[in-house]
Amino acid sequence: MDLFVSKYFNKIDKKGRISLPSSFRNILPKANRNEIILYKSIKSPSIEGCGVGRLKEIAKRINNLDFFSEDYDDFSTSIFSEIVTTNIDKEGRFLIPEELKLYAGIKTEAAFFGQGHFFQIWEPKQGLKNTEDSRRRLLKEKKSLRMMLTQQK
Amino acid sequence: MDLFVSKYFNKIDKKGRISLPSSFRNILPKANRNEIILYKSIKSPSIEGCGVGRLKEIAKRINNLDFFSEDYDDFSTSIFSEIVTTNIDKEGRFLIPEELKLYAGIKTEAAFFGQGHFFQIWEPKQGLKNTEDSRRRLLKEKKSLRMMLTQQK
DNA sequence: TGGGATTATATGGGCGTCAATGGGTATATT
DNA sequence: AATATACCCATTGACGCCCATATAATCCCA
Numbered sequence: 001m002d003l004f005v006s007k008y009f010n011k012i013d014k015k016g017r018i019s020l021p022s023s024f025r026n027i028l029p030k031a032n033r034n035e036i037i038l039y040k041s042i043k044s045p046s047i048e049g050c051g052v053g054r055l056k057e058i059a060k061r062i063n064n065l066d067f068f069s070e071d072y073d074d075f076s077t078s079i080f081s082e083i084v085t086t087n088i089d090k091e092g093r094f095l096i097p098e099e100l101k102l103y104a105g106i107k108t109e110a111a112f113f114g115q116g117h118f119f120q121i122w123e124p125k126q127g128l129k130n131t132e133d134s135r136r137r138l139l140k141e142k143k144s145l146r147m148m149l150t151q152q153k
Numbered sequence: 154m155d156l157f158v159s160k161y162f163n164k165i166d167k168k169g170r171i172s173l174p175s176s177f178r179n180i181l182p183k184a185n186r187n188e189i190i191l192y193k194s195i196k197s198p199s200i201e202g203c204g205v206g207r208l209k210e211i212a213k214r215i216n217n218l219d220f221f222s223e224d225y226d227d228f229s230t231s232i233f234s235e236i237v238t239t240n241i242d243k244e245g246r247f248l249i250p251e252e253l254k255l256y257a258g259i260k261t262e263a264a265f266f267g268q269g270h271f272f273q274i275w276e277p278k279q280g281l282k283n284t285e286d287s288r289r290r291l292l293k294e295k296k297s298l299r300m301m302l303t304q305q306k
Numbered sequence: 307t308g309g310g311a312t313t314a315t316a317t318g319g320g321c322g323t324c325a326a327t328g329g330g331t332a333t334a335t336t
Numbered sequence: 337a338a339t340a341t342a343c344c345c346a347t348t349g350a351c352g353c354c355c356a357t358a359t360a361a362t363c364c365c366a
Contacts, residue, residue, distance in 0.1 A: 001188060001205050003212055006237040011327070015341085019326055023238070043226055061220045075221070089342065092325075113234040116212050120230075134230040137223075145195060148214055148228060163316070168351085172316055242352060245315080 002027055004050075004114035007131075009124055011109050017093040021112050024119060025092050029053060036094065039083045040103050041120060042075070044130060047100045050118035052085065057117065096121070155180055157203075157267035160284075162277055164262050170246040174265050177272060178245050182206060189247065192236045193256050194273060197283060200253045203271040208236065249274070 001023075008021040025033065028051045038049045058079060065072045086094045096106065104110075104123055111127040113120045122130065138145045154176075161174040178186065181204045191202045211232060218225045239247045249259065257263075257276055264280040266273045275283065291297075 001185075001208075001238050003208065003233070005190070005208070005233050007234045013328065015329085017327090017341095022325055042221070043223070065221075071221075087342085090344080091327085093327090095341080113230065114236070115229045116215060116233045120234075131230050131234055134227040135235075138227050138231050139195070145228070145231065148211060148232065166317065166319090168319085170317085175315060240352080243354080244317085246317085248351080 004119040047121040157272040200274040
């Protein structure tokens with residue numbers, strides 16, 4: 001499996017370290033398995049993260065926006081300038097920068113939510129509430145969610 | 154046969170392991186035969202499962218949505234973070250996460266129901282009741298059932 | 307074709323390995 | 337020196353791997 005899936009709740013120790021879930025670590029390419037990038041989510045008070053390889057993909061997404069639009073500048077600035085890289089130690093732990101922890105309201109515990117090609121880090125309670133809200137919004141349009149999950153080979 | 158069919162009733166042992174029915178295992182591609190994905194059914198208190206190939210299909214669909222839309226996040230969150238992958242051991246057994254067991258009311262035994270491209274895991278009694286109910290609903294519209302069964306390719 | 311023999315499946319349990327977490331210490335940055 | 341960060345080692349509990357058994361299914365040959 002090469003996608004970030006499922007959710008995990010890990011603790012931040014006295015030194016500020018937190019384990020990246022093992023299943024997430026395994027997705028990172030063996031080459032850059034000791035480094036990830038983090039940035040503030042645009043749409044929610046959460047941190048998004050992924051392997052460094054994904055940067056190109058993000059760049060492509062932004063490039064697809066109209067270059068002369070305000071959105072282009074906004075996304076470009078909000079994402080690229082906010083990206084930080086962090087190293088993963090031998091035990092699979094890393095440090096969440098203080099600014100990002102503040103942005104997400106994270107203190108002693110954090111929740112990791114798989115999002116396919118990337119993942120989100122939330123303050124646990126807020127994260128759970130967010131998934132409930134998302135699901136509730138989607139269930140209002142059962143059809144679309146069913147379509148996503150139903151196989152049409 | 155490459156479809157999940159029939160029903161099976163297996164036990165959960167002290168370690169929480171349960172056998173995936175052999176006929177289900179054989180449907181999984183030899184490549185990823187030791188991994189399946191599980192998620193809460195949208196429509197019923199049951200767990201749905203399938204091979205990882207199907208997940209990649211879903212991922213592709215989500216990726217085609219507008220990355221900066223709210224829908225993207227809703228789908229991504231509701232699907233990827235709710236999906237769990239579990240490994241199948243050499244004997245064909247796997248672990249059902251506690252949260253999913255709770256959702257389906259499963260304790261010491263579980264029923265597997267083939268659903269074609271995926272399968273459902275139910276608390277045995279509820280599962281049986283559900284199939285009776287489904288059948289009863291179908292029979293109320295005999296005409297449409299007959300059409301389904303007699304329709305020529 | 308009958309019936310023993312082989313194989314497969316569901317299930318039980320021992321045990322080693324790995325993941326998450328804690329903490330000491332060295333190295334470094336300023 | 338003081339703070340921060342990486343490496344090393346330790347602990348605990350969960351999980352995977354291996355081996356074992358009972359029952360069911362299949363085979364195979366006389």
